[in-house]
Amino acid sequence: MIGSATGVRIGITGLGTHVPERVLTNAELAQIVDTSDEWILERTGIRERSIASDEEAMTDIALPAAQEALRDAGVSGSDIDLLICATVTPDMMFPTSSALLAETLGAGQAAAYDLLAGCTGFVYGLAQAYGMVSSGLSRRALVVGGDVLSKILDWDDRSTLVLFGDGAGAVVMEPVEAGGFLGFELGADGGGGEHLWLPGSGSRKFDDPASYVKMNGREVFKFATRIMVYSAEQVLSECGKTVENVDVYIPHQANKRIIDYAAAKLGIPAEKTVVNVDRYGNTSSGSIPLALADAREEGRLREGSLVLMTGMGAGLTWGSALMEWTTNGRVA
Numbered sequence: 001m002i003g004s005a006t007g008v009r010i011g012i013t014g015l016g017t018h019v020p021e022r023v024l025t026n027a028e029l030a031q032i033v034d035t036s037d038e039w040i041l042e043r044t045g046i047r048e049r050s051i052a053s054d055e056e057a058m059t060d061i062a063l064p065a066a067q068e069a070l071r072d073a074g075v076s077g078s079d080i081d082l083l084i085c086a087t088v089t090p091d092m093m094f095p096t097s098s099a100l101l102a103e104t105l106g107a108g109q110a111a112a113y114d115l116l117a118g119c120t121g122f123v124y125g126l127a128q129a130y131g132m133v134s135s136g137l138s139r140r141a142l143v144v145g146g147d148v149l150s151k152i153l154d155w156d157d158r159s160t161l162v163l164f165g166d167g168a169g170a171v172v173m174e175p176v177e178a179g180g181f182l183g184f185e186l187g188a189d190g191g192g193g194e195h196l197w198l199p200g201s202g203s204r205k206f207d208d209p210a211s212y213v214k215m216n217g218r219e220v221f222k223f224a225t226r227i228m229v230y231s232a233e234q235v236l237s238e239c240g241k242t243v244e245n246v247d248v249y250i251p252h253q254a255n256k257r258i259i260d261y262a263a264a265k266l267g268i269p270a271e272k273t274v275v276n277v278d279r280y281g282n283t284s285s286g287s288i289p290l291a292l293a294d295a296r297e298e299g300r301l302r303e304g305s306l307v308l309m310t311g312m313g314a315g316l317t318w319g320s321a322l323m324e325w326t327t328n329g330r331v332a
């Protein structure tokens with residue numbers, strides 16, 4: 001799916017993030033599985049990640065992010081009429097995490113549903129909210145992206161354990177005076193789904209009842225480096241922009257090597273690329289909002305900055321969103 005914005009400008013007016021308190025370093029992981037700080041850093045660029053406690057589930061880490069996004073936008077839960085929660089680790093299949101969040105936030109009038117698109121979930125959520133708000137069906141949306149992947153990892157499998165972390169982010173989306181989203185490109189390839197999967201997590205029965213993330217790292221790496229470039233080029237061309245126009249590049253934070261490859265191939269210099277995988281690992285749907293928040297914190301998001309976000313993940317799925325950052329605020 002690909003398309004550029006027409007008519008109404010829809011932007012981000014509030015942004016919030018949250019990661020669990022507990023930080024797990026590479027050295028600590030080396031106490032659990034046969035790995036080393038050196039290996040992890042060299043192959044992935046990751047130094048540490050946040051890990052949820054036994055009691056913490058998806059909505060526990062998403063709630064503070066959602067509350068911060070609402071505060072940042074200067075609105076309350078009752079001002080939200082659409083709540084999308086992108087996650088592959090909901091508290092449970094139902095009630096959905098989005099319905100639980102809507103209840104806690106006081107968003108009683110909101111349509112609320114969970115969205116499953118692997119690590120690309122947040123970008124899919126942005127596109128859905130864009131469509132709903134720009135059509136006038138929704139007035140103001142809250143898009144939450146996050147995961148507690150630590151709960152579905154095999155803690156004996158070093159090939160996956162070292163890559164992921166827990167975290168969440170949220171944005172408020174509504175009509176704005178200037179800037180806003182310019183276009184989206186989204187895709188999926190179920191044929192490659194076997195390279196990153198969670199057997200036993202749904203209605204299909206498997207011999208092994210254990211439900212842990214299974215991954216063919218090399219295949220996912222090949223897919224990631226190809227698709228991150230393809231999707232970014234597609235959305236830029238659809239919106240009549242070039243890589244030279246990009247001010248801030250926010251790639252999914254899976255692996256520093258994947259980010260470096262994509263940025264180099266696209267021709268986006270390091271100073272325009274946001275990298276925080278070293279501190280959080282791969283937080284799945286939390287990764288792009290966490291990077292967006294870091295970019296804002298560092299003063300990199302200015303009025304009119306062209307921001308390119310590209311995600312990829314299980315499905316296999318991918319997606320890009322292109323937007324002009326605005327601080328001008330909502331349409332009165």
Ligand SMILES: CC(C)(COP(=O)(O)OP(=O)(O)OC[C@H]1O[C@@H](n2cnc3c(N)ncnc32)[C@H](O)[C@@H]1OP(=O)(O)O)[C@@H](O)C(=O)NCCC(=O)NCCS
Nearest residue numbers: 035036039043119158159162217218220221254255312313
């Ligand atoms: C997982 C990944 C880091 C592995 O890096 P790689 O350079 O491809 O490494 P390989 O898989 O070739 O493994 C090299 C060796 O390291 C070993 N190894 C794997 N994980 C290890 C770990 N955590 N610590 C130490 N050694 C490890 C392997 O067993 C292998 O040993 P061998 O050569 O004796 O067989 C890389 O493939 C990757 O990032 N893939 C994409 C994963 C991803 O982003 N998934 C999420 C997408 S949303």
